[in-house]
Amino acid sequence: MSTTAVPREGTRRTGDWARRAPLLPALIFTIVVTQLPFLVTIWYSLRSWNLLRPGSGQFSGLDNYVAVLTDTQFLGAAGNTILITASCVLVSMLLGIGLALLLDRKFFGRGLARTLLITPFLIVPVATALLWKTTMFDPVFGLVGFALSPFGLGDVDWVSSYPVASVVTALVWQWTPFMMLLVLAGLQSQGRDVVEAGQVDGAGPRQMFLFVTLPHLRRYIELGVLLGSIYVVGTFDTIYMMTQGGPGTASANLPFTIYQRAFLGFDIGQSAAMGVIVVIGTMIVATLALRLIFRTFMATEEKLS
Amino acid sequence: MSVRHDESGPAVAPATGAAARPPAGASDRPAAAPRRRRPRRWLADVCALLVAVVVAFPLYWMVLSALRPRAELEAGDATPFTLSPSLDSFERVVLVDGFGRYLVNSLLVAGAVVVLSTLCAFLAAVALTRYRFRTRSTLLVMVLVAQMVPIEALTIPLFFLLRNIGGAVPALGLNHLGSLIIVHMAFSIPFAIWMLRGFVAAVPQSVEEAAKLDGASSFTFVRRILFPLVAPGVAACSIFSFITTWNDFLFAKTFIISAQENQTLPIAILTFFKPDENDWGGIMAGSVLMTIPVLIFFVIVQRHLISGLGGAVKG
DSSP states (O other): OOOOSOOOGGGHHHHHHHHHGGGHHHHHHHIIIIIHHHHHHHHHHTEEOBTTSTTOOEEOTTHHHHHHHTOHHHHHHHHHHHHHHHHHHHHHHHHHHHHHHHHSSOOTTHHHHHHHHHHHHHSOHHHHHHHIIIIITOTTTOHHHHHHGGGTOTTOOHHHHSHHHHHHHHHHHHHHHHHHHHHHHHHHTSOHHHHHHHHHTTOOHHHIIIIIIHHHHHHHHHHHHHHHHHHHHTOOHHHHHHTTTOSTTTTOOHHHHHHIIIIISOBHHHHHHHHHHHHHHHHHHHHHHHHHHHHHHHHHHHHHO | OOOOGGGSOTTTHHHHHHHHSOHHHHTTHHHHHHHHHHHHHHHHHHHHHHHHHHHHHHHHHHHHHHHSOHHHHHTTOOOSSOSSOOOHHHHIIIIISOHHHHHHHHHHHHHHHHHHHHHHHHHHHHHHHHOOOTTHHHHHHHHHHHHHSOGGGTHHHHHHHHHHHHHHOGGGSTTSHHHHHHHHHHHHHHHHHHHHHHHHHHSOHHHHHHHHHTTOOHHHIIIIIIHHHTHHHHHHHHHHHHHHHHHOOHHHHHHOOSOGGGOOHHHHHHHHBOSSSBOHHHHHHHHHHHHHHHHHHHHHHHHHHHHHHHHHHHO
């Protein structure tokens, strides 16, 4: 804390506000559009309110929560969300690290390879989902079936037999470039002096990677996992386009279930309760993740000072 | 930029190696290392290109399906090329299905969100990092918390909120593009603040003092000096808000219910996707067209993107 100038007592209040002013547009906006609606969600979640039942909307305490938490469809969706998010983030991060390491060297065609590898991230997810559902996984016309037909897997209907795996495949394809970009940023920010010092000390390529590069990449990997999780947890379009949560509810995740409950089932109370549970769950996971990140921040800052 | 030590040719490597090491170790290792490494490096390069091709193959297939004549698509042709490429699918999408209208809608929403949210976030980042006031750290934590609330939990109250706003200002209510702009701004801002904070903090205090000595007001300093200095960060966070807004499906589906003419592209693609007659050529042509603006935007800002991501981590 460097308090360079102690403000005079009289102007202190106005000074405070003048310095806060640039913050206000963003702040008011975020509060009105994200924080207040969340409070409203809590309010909705405590009422028994179905748009199809006129006159409903009376206070019902925690009934919705009990209903939701004993609802196998909700629990299944929660399980799917965790499964999809964890596997997608993990696999795409591993692939991303591998690809970034391959790309972090000069070779013929590097620019082309990099551009090709980034493009899946730039495709609209709706289009990605359609691309995988139709031209890749379709049992009759799909390329995956065509490529696997020598192994006797030619006419498997991937999307309906393995809905979660199909969704994860499309998501991994879409998210690997993002992880790759982050790790690449980390690799390129690595000081050459550190690399040289390692080489002078006689470290082999594997040792260099494990003891020099990987610790340096740690923050980038953590940031990638955090951001990736935040976005993948909220996946809606891929599920909607590829499987509609089906067959049955086999591949429905939480956003899809909440959407269904609210805008197709019109049960505002229950879907609000689901929303609140999701927020609490996300908060717990994210707090743990953030604490981890902050610890590394603190550790490096202490080292620097 | 990324000229690494080990990329210097074999002719130079022994010399530098010998200079850095005591003579005893210099006898065998520097000479042996490049010779042993070469085939592996070559192998890794081929691997990289191969993986790139595999990853990009679905993209190629997308473009190919868009260019294939209808008869070939319906016959389920799996040849990896077409001898008679046609623009029929593109024509059908653009002329018959009014693609242009949706394209303009999507561009309007994404453009407005990028400009407005980046501006708000930049100002907020300046206030949060360069000015000291009470409740500063509380506000910082609030920004992080706002980032964590999943959007699906908020769609229902936002639906009612936008309905009420629409009663007062129709252009910002349901079925209008304004509703999408409002919502996406709110979801882009916290992330953008978070990213820009590191960049603003990285500009040394001495630069500000020098500017003040030269007679610059706070406002001039922020506009003429600070903003250009954090441009890579602005580029990085603008591509994120552009992509999330451009890709959005959930909000567009929920808030634009009955006004077909105000629909954005991801929903428009749904209209090509009819369960009974899948117009794959049309779908893929639409997907290709939908990707082009993102590609253009990406090419414009990509030079800053990698350093931008790096800066966000350093903050």
